[in-house]
Amino acid sequence: MQLSSCTEEKVIPPITAPQVIIDKDWKFETTPTWQDNFDGTSVDQSKWTFETGGSGWGNNELQNYTNGNNAKIENGALVIEARRESSNGREYSSTRMISKGKGEWLYGRFEIRAKLPKGRGTWPAIWMLSADNNYGTWPASGEIDIMEHVGYDPEKVHCSVHTSAYNHTRNTQKTASRMVPGALDAFHVYRVDWTPYAVRGYVDNVQYFEFINENKGFTAWPFDKKFFMILNVAVGGNWGGAQGVDNTIFPARMEVDYVKVFKMIEQ
Numbered sequence: 548m549q550l551s552s553c554t555e556e557k558v559i560p561p562i563t564a565p566q567v568i569i570d571k572d573w574k575f576e577t578t579p580t581w582q583d584n585f586d587g588t589s590v591d592q593s594k595w596t597f598e599t600g601g602s603g604w605g606n607n608e609l610q611n612y613t614n615g616n617n618a619k620i621e622n623g624a625l626v627i628e629a630r631r632e633s634s635n636g637r638e639y640s641s642t643r644m645i646s647k648g649k650g651e652w653l654y655g656r657f658e659i660r661a662k663l664p665k666g667r668g669t670w671p672a673i674w675m676l677s678a679d680n681n682y683g684t685w686p687a688s689g690e691i692d693i694m695e696h697v698g699y700d701p702e703k704v705h706c707s708v709h710t711s712a713y714n715h716t717r718n719t720q721k722t723a724s725r726m727v728p729g730a731l732d733a734f735h736v737y738r739v740d741w742t743p744y745a746v747r748g749y750v751d752n753v754q755y756f757e758f759i760n761e762n763k764g765f766t767a768w769p770f771d772k773k774f775f776m777i778l779n780v781a782v783g784g785n786w787g788g789a790q791g792v793d794n795t796i797f798p799a800r801m802e803v804d805y806v807k808v809f810k811m812i813e814q
Contacts, residue, residue, distance in 0.1 A: 568760045571814045573742040575656040581808040585625040590618050595644045595778075601637040605685075608670070609783035609792065611637035618642040624802045629669060629780045631797040639797075643779035651678040651773040656809035657693060658738045664780055665731045666796025669698035670787025673737055673803075675774040682765045682772075686714040689769035691746055692722075694737035698799075699790040702730045706739070706748030706756035711766040723748065723756035734804050742811055746770060778803060 583594050590597075597618070601611035611634040619626050627642045634640035659673050672695045677688035690709040707722035714720050727735055727750055738749040748756030760768045780801050783792050 567762050568743045570744040571742075573654075573744070573814060574812045575740070575809040576812060577809070579807040580655070580810040581650050581652070582806060583625075584623070584805045585620050585803065586623055587620055589620055590615060590625065590644070594649050595646060596649065598643045598645055601635050603784075604781070606781070606784040606786070607788070608781045609637060609788065610639040610641040610781060611635040612643040612779070613640050615642070616640065618644065621802075624804050625778070627671075627778065627780045627801045627803070629664065629782050629797060629799045631794055639782040641780045641782060643777065645775055645777050647678060647775040649775075650808065651775045652808055653771070653773045654741050654743065654811040656738065656740050656811070657776070658736060658805075658807045658809070659693065659778075660734050660736050660804040661694070662732070662734045662802040662804075663696050663704075663730050664796075664799035664801050665698065665701070666793050666799050667699040667790055668783055668788055668792030668794075668796070669696075669799045670781040670784055671696050671801045672777065672779055672781070674777050675739075676777065677769065678773040678775050682711075682769045685709070686716075687711045687765070687769065688772070689774070690714075691739060691741065691770070691774060693739045693748065694750075696730070697787050697789070698793075698796070702727050704730060704737070704750060706737075706750075708746055708758045708770075710769055712763070713767065721758045725750055725753075725755040727751075734802070741770065743771065776806065778806075 597615045617628050629641040673693045675691040680688045682688045686709045692707040695705045705724045740747045746758045
């Protein structure tokens with residue numbers, strides 16, 4: 548084949564630097580865009596799905612998660628009850644509820660009013676995971692822990708994020724803790740404000756955690772995709788069971804008065 552005396556030069560697009568996100572002091576709408584006040588007679592399955600199984604969930608947890616047997620509405624609140632009972636080959640049963648496919652969000656204010664379970668061996672959590680794992684499986688696509696608590700360290704709550712660069716398997720996780728007197732006996736408000744610039748954690752409107760977008764790409768900041776919410780009470784596990792399980796505490800209950808999601812106002 549005869550070559551042309553000249554060829555068309557291929558156009559290569561210029562390399563652009565990663566977008567730098569600055570803090571625009573984003574605000575949030577005052578009316579929830581999604582909420583559950585748990586005012587009915589049973590869990591609203593248009594908003595929540597029960598995840599089931601006793602696989603240990605990557606943390607050597609001891610419970611089997613049932614299909615709603617451990618969740619009920621009582622006095623206008625959701626009750627997740629961990630019990631010591633034979634369940635699918637496990638010694639304990641509990642509930643893990645997710646909003647995946649029914650409530651998924653990119654940015655926003657996430658506010659949950661809850662009362663935490665008592666007792667060594669309990670590990671309640673209010674948290675979020677990537678809806679689509681756009682960057683790969685955990686921790687690549689990220690995790691936001693709005694509230695975690697382990698029963699052997701009562702009234703000390705934690706807010707954290709996990710990413711490829713920052714996670715507990717590498718001892719690089721980004722986390723903060725706060726003592727909440729009465730967390731096991733009264734309701735308190737746990738909140739995360741998530742914007743393109745930062746994830747900030749609060750309890751009773753007092754900020755105690757901040758993770759800022761370093762503009763280093765998804766390994767540090769995978770928080771530019773939709774996430775869903777999880778409510779669960781684990782028993783034992785690598786963290787929750789680090790000092791064993793007190794079998795006299797069951798049934799152990801986490802009560803949730805409401806879950807509210809407020810849309811971030813674009814600027």
